[in-house]
Amino acid sequence: MSQTMPRGFDKPYAAFLFDMDGTILNSIRAAERVWSDWARRQGLDVADFLPKMHGSRGIDTIARLNLPGVDPEHEARLVTEAEIADVSDVVPIPGAAAFLSSLPPDRWAIVTSSPLRLAHRRLEAAGLPRPRFMVTAEDVTVGKPNPQCYILGAERLGVSSEDCLVFEDVAAGIAAGEAAGADVMVVTATHHQKMETRHPTLPSYDEISVRISDDRKMLVVPNAAL
Incomplete structure (x- = not known):
């Protein structure tokens, strides 16, 4: 990859950690x-x-x-x-279903501020796969922007949070990912106004794919680069 590519596109990761609402589905x-x-x-x-x-x-x-x-x-x-x-109007972020399905099941998790029952209900309504690993509101004592949730998500995958890429859409979640030591990709699919951020942004999962190395590390690749 080019030396000028932003973090998130320039190195392989052991795991991906996804927020839910606004990041893989629109609720x-x-x-x-x-x-x-x-x-x-x-x-x-x-x-x-x-x-x-x-x-x-x-x-x-x-x-x-x-x-x-x-x-x-x-x-x-x-x-x-x-x-x-009320799960009317709950829909997947464009390309999210295909992107999640392309990942090894033990290399990604959802880390959401929603309670477990609500998370399951919204994933079902959006037609998205239920992950093997999930961190929900009940699993932490302090929510985002505290990093506890992302640290726990990485632990459940058996990796370091510093070796993860976090997908987020709002300031509290971005701050939680940063504090956990992870790199962050900001999903802007539901944003009405441009967010000022130092992180790479992603308007749709249709724009990216993942390459998996022999040691099972994952690299995000812009589809234009394929």
Whole structure:
């Protein structure tokens, strides 16, 4: 590869770690319907609130608000049940299904802020494969941007997080990947505005493929380079 290629395209990795919502599937419309209803019930400004809920565990989102008389754990459970019931408009990111299917099953994991039941429901709705390895909201004590989730994802794959490429779409997840010592690829398929980032960006998985070496390391290759 060219010496000028950004990290993410210039070296092979032991494993890939994927965020879920906004990274391999688009659940924005469904999630924002549920969270808008919840925010209105709490008397919040919906337009101000919605940008703050993406990429974090529901319990962390609610706890940060410090709403009087509100139990974050209880409210997060209610939101999760509503999200499980509403998977309308949940669709895969272009090319994600084929790209994930091209990877060795023991070389990738999903690392999501969603609870396990919701993650399974959305993957099913989007027609995406359920991974062999997954880290969900229940598996960590502190959510993104804390790196705990990505460190755990790497551990479950039996590799170092520093030998992983993280696929993310929002600031909290990007920060978690960075803090875990991983390289980061920013998926922009659901972004309405350009994100300023030092990381390589990916508007669609149709634009990339993976080369697998004899030692089972994986290299992301732009399809134009094939």
